[in-house]
Amino acid sequence: MDSMITNPIYCGDFVYQRYYVTDTITGRMTENRGELPQYTIKDDHPAIVSREDWDAAQQIMNNRSENRKGSKKRRHDRKEFFNVFHCSECGAPVIHVRSSKGGVHYWRCRTAEKKYLEETCEVRGFREVSIEHTFMALLQEMKKDDGFRDNIRQALKELIPNESERKQLEQVKEDMQQLYYKLYDTVEEGEQQGGDPTQIKEITGQIVFLQNQIYDFENREQNCLEAEKDLEWFLEELEGIQEFKPDKERIEFRPDIFSKIVEKGVIHPDGRIVYDLKFGMQLTATGNEKMVWRLKMKRKARKKKK
Ligand SMILES: [Zn+2]
Structure with a gap:
């Protein structure tokens, strides 16, 4: 689920070469962490979630990872x-x-x-x-x-x-x-x-x-x-x-x-x-x-x- 939320495909952007093929026989893909140039094509296709929702989701994900260390408001137990x-x-x-x-x-x-x-x-x-x-x-x-x-x-x-x-x-x-x-x-x-x-x-x-x-x-x-x-x-x-x-x-x-x-x-x-x-x-x-x-x-x- 987390990988879906952080994948820009879902808000309509396509990042060209976000992944690249490291093994052409098996088709194994590796995330491109700067080894190859990346192009982002904004609003490339109809979004699966709206850009607003997607941005909001990124926000929540960021907060969540920060919250793991910091103080949290006490929520309901169940x-x-x-x-x-x-x-x-x-x-x-x-x-x-x-x-x-x-x-x-x-x-x-x-x-x-x-x-x-x-x-x-x-x-x-x-x-x-x-x-x-x-x-x-x-x-x-x-x-x-x-x-x-x-x-x-x-x-x-x-x-x-x-x-x-x-x-x-x-x-x-x-x-x-x-x-x-x-x-x-x-x-x-x-x-x-x-x-x-x-x-x-x-x-x-x-x-x-x-x-x-x-x-x-x-x-x-x-x-x-x-x-x-x-x-x-x-x-x-x-x-x-x-x-x-x-x-x-x-x-x-x-x-x-x-x-x-x-x-x-x-x-x-x-x-x-x-x-x-x-x-x-x-x-x-x-x-x-x-x-x-x-x-x-x-x-x-x-x-x-x-
Ligand atoms: Zn109802």
């Missing part, structure tokens, strides 16, 4: 929920809010909370405690479901790029290599005879298109590799989840599991949360509308006496 939930009704992000009396933590659709004039949404907020509780109940369901382990492993298998996709990628890399040669020639010719900016633009446009396909593929592959490891970790952790009766008691929330397995969640007005897991599976947690904060925490299981 950071695992940030940027995870969306509203089923309007699609807006679900944000953290705190009630004025009692300081209870809620998560609510941003549109509904901010009451924008141009758009409205009526979805209520749900208590953080409820979201945590129904997530733990969902984990318990997974644990008790006999077919779950096989099903989720199978779901992940289907996400992994297959042989024909791999072959396609090799072709894309080959095509891109050819385009780079063409670009070199065109730029060189241009230097001698005044140049043809439309042709350069056309070629760079094609390169950007192919480059994005390669990025997407590589991201996907990388994500799958990580997901495979995470899945085995998760299935092991699942075994250790304390059994409880979700209607009668609560157990401690597991933020580590939540952030390892949840890709995103869509919150519905009736209190359902539809989770997309990172392993290519969708599961629904129910009961967020219930007053679970009244339930007592279950005591940690003590070792049974023999």
